[in-house]
Amino acid sequence: MAKTxxxxxxxxxxAQLTCGLLLAKHAMAGNHIITVDLTAGERGTPPSMSVSEFRKMNVSSAQEFASMLGGESIVLDTPDGELADTPAAELQLARLMREKKVDAVLYHWKNSMHKDHIQASKITENAIFFASLASFELDGLPPAPIRQMMYAENWEDAEGFVPYCYFDVTEAFPLWKEAVKKLYLTEHSKDFKYLRYYEALSVMRGALIKTDHATAFGIAEYAKRVKMDI
Ligand SMILES: [Zn+2]
Incomplete structure (x- = not known):
């Protein structure tokens, strides 16, 4: 059965830059992929555009990215820079996880140089809790079948991040590269060479598992227990 x-x-x-390679791999395997942007990142406005124009452009580029993977894009309305871990934010995301019957969630590691990323990590973790808890009533929706949650490798969330799960994404790399070029950041950011960085990261992670391109994720300490029998 296809996963979500x-x-x-x-x-x-x-999400598109840090989780996109794994999303592309799943899309190519026939699974359903969803990107959720908690804000549109509209305050990184280039001088030539207004904040509202930039927001519109980011929403449509996220849509194009998801479409190229045959998936869906959801961009929420919270203003960029104003993310806060509130019960309303957690339940809004938990509701989406239930509605979409999500099997796995990829999200921000808890430490970051960006305040919105720290809040996004908390919001997502708590949303997973409310989405999964069968005894928690949420608009009559059945609990989401979430079995896997992993932290993405984001250059802004590097403090204490330890990659643990590696995925060979060599075949998905060309699709991801085409899709991610739809984003403004990838082609125009002067602050940080996003595409160059994430492409090189996939080569470095790939070398470690003896393939051309890989993507790596962290998981919670409690999820690292391995049952051994020697
Ligand atoms: Zn960000």
Whole structure:
């Protein structure tokens, strides 16, 4: 049965750049992928555009990215820079996880140089709790079948991040690269060479598992127990 993979980012670009390779791999395997941008990242406005124009452009580029993977894009209305871990934010995301019957969630690691990323990590973690808890009533929706949650490797969330699960994404790499070029950040950001960084990261992670391109994720300490029998 096809799975549904949801990647949650604080700003448009976060999920697509850090989780996109794994999303592309799943899309090619016939699974359903969803990107959720908790904000549109509209305050990174270039001088030539207004904040509202930039927001519109980011929303449509997130849509184009998801369409190229045959999936869906959801961009929430919270203003960029104003994310806060509130019960309303947690339940809004939990509701989406239930409605979409999500099997796996990819999201921000808890430490970050960006305040929105820290909030996004908390919001997502708590949303997973409310989405999964069968005894918690949420608009009559059945609990989401979430079995896997993993932290994405984001250059802004590097403090204490330890990659643990590696995925060979060599075949998905060309699709991801084409899709991610739809994002403003990828082609125009002067602050940080996003595409160059994430492409090189996939080569470096790939070398470690003896393939051309890989993507790596962290998981919670409690999920690292391995049952051994020697
Ligand atoms: Zn961000």
């Amino acid at each position: 993979i949801m990647a949650v980012g604080a700003h448009t670009g976060d």
